[in-house]
Amino acid sequence: MHQLVGRLAAVDPQAGESLKVIEFFDTLTTGQAGVPAIVRAGAVLSGATAGVALDGRVLRFDPEGRAQGGPAAPVVAAHEVGDASGWLEREGEPHANDAIIVERMTLAATTAHARRQPATASAELLLDEHADPEARARAAGALRLTGASVAVVATLPTDPDPGCGPAVIVATRYGVLRASLTVDPPASPANPTGVGVAGGWETLPRSWRSAVVALRLSGSPHPLFRAQDLGVVLDAALAADAAAPGAPPHPDVAALLALRDEHARDDRRDLLTTMDALAEHGSVRAAAVALGMHHSTVQARLPRALDRLGYDPRSTLGRMRYTAARQLLALRESRLP
Amino acid sequence: MTDTTIARPPFDPELAAVLTALAEQLPPTLTPEMIPLLRQSTVVASAVDELVGDRPIVHRTHTIPGHGGDSIEVTVFARADHTGYGPGIYHTHGGGMIMGDRCTGLLQPLEWVERFDAVCVSVEYRLAPEFPDPYPVEDCYAGLVWTAEHAAELGIDAERILIAGASAGGGLAAGTALLARDRKGPALIGQVLIYGMLDDRDATVSTQQIDGVGVWDRGSNITGWSALLGDRRGGDDVSIYAAPARATDLGGLPPAFIDCGSAEVFRDEDVAYASAIWAAGGEAELHVWPGGFHGFDMMAPHARISQLMLEARTNWVARLIEG
Numbered sequence: 001m002h003q004l005v006g007r008l009a010a011v012d013p014q015a016g017e018s019l020k021v022i023e024f025f026d027t028l029t030t031g032q033a034g035v036p037a038i039v040r041a042g043a044v045l046s047g048a049t050a051g052v053a054l055d056g057r058v059l060r061f062d063p064e065g066r067a068q069g070g071p072a073a074p075v076v077a078a079h080e081v082g083d084a085s086g087w088l089e090r091e092g093e094p095h096a097n098d099a100i101i102v103e104r105m106t107l108a109a110t111t112a113h114a115r116r117q118p119a120t121a122s123a124e125l126l127l128d129e130h131a132d133p134e135a136r137a138r139a140a141g142a143l144r145l146t147g148a149s150v151a152v153v154a155t156l157p158t159d160p161d162p163g164c165g166p167a168v169i170v171a172t173r174y175g176v177l178r179a180s181l182t183v184d185p186p187a188s189p190a191n192p193t194g195v196g197v198a199g200g201w202e203t204l205p206r207s208w209r210s211a212v213v214a215l216r217l218s219g220s221p222h223p224l225f226r227a228q229d230l231g232v233v234l235d236a237a238l239a240a241d242a243a244a245p246g247a248p249p250h251p252d253v254a255a256l257l258a259l260r261d262e263h264a265r266d267d268r269r270d271l272l273t274t275m276d277a278l279a280e281h282g283s284v285r286a287a288a289v290a291l292g293m294h295h296s297t298v299q300a301r302l303p304r305a306l307d308r309l310g311y312d313p314r315s316t317l318g319r320m321r322y323t324a325a326r327q328l329l330a331l332r333e334s335r336l337p
Numbered sequence: 338m339t340d341t342t343i344a345r346p347p348f349d350p351e352l353a354a355v356l357t358a359l360a361e362q363l364p365p366t367l368t369p370e371m372i373p374l375l376r377q378s379t380v381v382a383s384a385v386d387e388l389v390g391d392r393p394i395v396h397r398t399h400t401i402p403g404h405g406g407d408s409i410e411v412t413v414f415a416r417a418d419h420t421g422y423g424p425g426i427y428h429t430h431g432g433g434m435i436m437g438d439r440c441t442g443l444l445q446p447l448e449w450v451e452r453f454d455a456v457c458v459s460v461e462y463r464l465a466p467e468f469p470d471p472y473p474v475e476d477c478y479a480g481l482v483w484t485a486e487h488a489a490e491l492g493i494d495a496e497r498i499l500i501a502g503a504s505a506g507g508g509l510a511a512g513t514a515l516l517a518r519d520r521k522g523p524a525l526i527g528q529v530l531i532y533g534m535l536d537d538r539d540a541t542v543s544t545q546q547i548d549g550v551g552v553w554d555r556g557s558n559i560t561g562w563s564a565l566l567g568d569r570r571g572g573d574d575v576s577i578y579a580a581p582a583r584a585t586d587l588g589g590l591p592p593a594f595i596d597c598g599s600a601e602v603f604r605d606e607d608v609a610y611a612s613a614i615w616a617a618g619g620e621a622e623l624h625v626w627p628g629g630f631h632g633f634d635m636m637a638p639h640a641r642i643s644q645l646m647l648e649a650r651t652n653w654v655a656r657l658i659e660g
Binding site: 020023024025027028030031032033036037040041043044061063064065066 | 347354638639643644
């Protein structure tokens with residue numbers, strides 16, 4: 001069996017292979033590997049000596065996984081995440097994958113390091129509704145959250161820590177994300193940030209789920225999105241998230257997808273665009289103006305579109321229904337970098 | 338393959354990452370049709386040179402009588418400056434009984450050659466299914482007999498020969514040690530059974546746990562044992578030399594070093610073998626490495642747990658040889 005195995009040499013310098021590097025470090029992070037294991041991974045993947053400096057400590061390993069203390073070869077690639085830095089040492093030119101390797105190694109190392117700080121362990125417990133209730137209560141006390149109104153803030157681990165509270169890296173179905181527990185969420189962050197619903201520490205698991213929803217709806221020009229701004233639609237969004245990955249969407253969302261798949265014969269814009277305008281402006285005439293079309297053209301499309309949709313978005317109730325479904329569709333189709 | 342797979346111990350995270358990365362190259366279940374492909378490897382001669390590299394080691398290949406007097410080959414490795422008589426390491430390679438050659442798994446034995454000034458004899462036994470039981474283990478025994486008879490010429494102290502092998506090679510080493518006991522020779526001072534393939538009966542918990550996952554899973558094991566034993570696999574007509582786990586009396590054997598991972602098919606039979614040696618009043622050292630899949634030290638030698646596994650073996654051999 002070992003004869004089949006290629007040595008884990010430096011990966012092929014093609015774009016697709018950088019995904020293997022990312023996957024490699026994600027597997028280590030999900031498996032709760034420690035910092036030494038992560039630095040060894042950087043060394044074996046690159047075939048070079050890898051080093052990381054964090055919290056006043058320096059760790060270096062060669063590609064055979066042996067700890068190194070001696071003099072360093074020239075640094076060919078380096079990366080910084082906050083106060084931590086990582087690098088690769090080799091003679092000669094950097095290899096094609098050195099940059100992605102050192103970036104992911106440094107990131108994973110900071111995550112592994114943070115995880116082993118007591119505050120992070122407490123935060124991890126508080127996000128897990130299935131953990132022992134007494135342990136969770138102790139963790140809340142340790143973080144001084146008893147009686148406080150606290151929320152979870154979701155950010156991308158490749159962006160800097162928002163610095164608003166203890167953070168923990170969580171693997172979700174949308175990728176690996178950072179969860180920060182805070183009593184004072186950021187107000188104008190530079191990077192995509194989802195702020196979950198605030199409440200007592202017992203509600204932190206739900207706050208986290210709402211923060212993940214919010215993060216997926218955040219984007220330029222407003223990197224900050226607050227889950228509470230969804231109002232009652234947040235409940236629908238959380239229910240949709242809780243469904244199994246392949247589960248069919250709500251019929252109203254499916255109807256919007258069907259509209260998007262349909263085009264009028266004489267217009268490359270789909271029916272969803274037409275319906276958006278109708279829902280927003282409330283009348284065929286106003287929608288036509290917004291779309292830059294003749295009102296009779298819009299009128300001609302209406303029966304088919306309304307038939308597909310199943311209700312009229314111009315009524316108060318219909319408009320609420322449409323807007324809610326549209327929000328769920330946006331959420332369903334959101335992608336995190 | 339089974340309707341219920343029992344939850345297995347988790348893989349060590351460093352090892353899990355390597356397994357994920359190499360998943361495309363390495364299907365967990367090896368089937369008989371894959372055997373020809375699995376055997377495609379470099380010509381042995383060039384593999385030997387590559388294996389030795391720039392170490393101060395010389396090697397020589399001999400043609401010797403195997404089972405039934407048929408010719409087989411062994412390669413002898415020694416330090417270039419070796420003089421007099423040193424300990425002998427008789428090596429039986431791995432490969433599930435169906436693949437591999439005398440260079441397979443030799444990295445650590447060559448380190449022992451260099452460090453302990455030992456002489457290593459690695460045998461190329463004939464493979465199943467073309468050469469079913471008893472060819473593999475009898476070829477191995479024949480090679481051991483040749484080694485002992487020619488010890489002086491090879492620079493080996495005939496009183497200090499140990500046998501070592503990994504996976505199928507571990508099983509063959511155990512089987513050869515049993516033959517040596519029951520045929521009253523040659524004498525062995527120790528047996529290194531590295532994640533050994535000892536049991537054809539497919540009846541342990543660990544075989545059920547490692548099914549469609551990891552390296553050398555239950556299905557692969559059935560492929561290997563069926564190639565070796567044909568219809569006899571799992572039945573009443575299998576000797577203890579082919580499947581050492583079936584031996585009920587493990588008395589009178591040389592001290593054993595046994596290691597394996599906690600998440601591999603061979604875990605339970607390897608642990609049982611150590612227990613049976615102790616039950617017979619013998620000596621054994623057993624290491625079960627948490628989170629290890631089969632052959633993890635070869636696939637991920639950089640990992641901490643791989644380094645610990647390799648060190649533990651070398652430490653035992655050092656104690657055996659140096660006292």
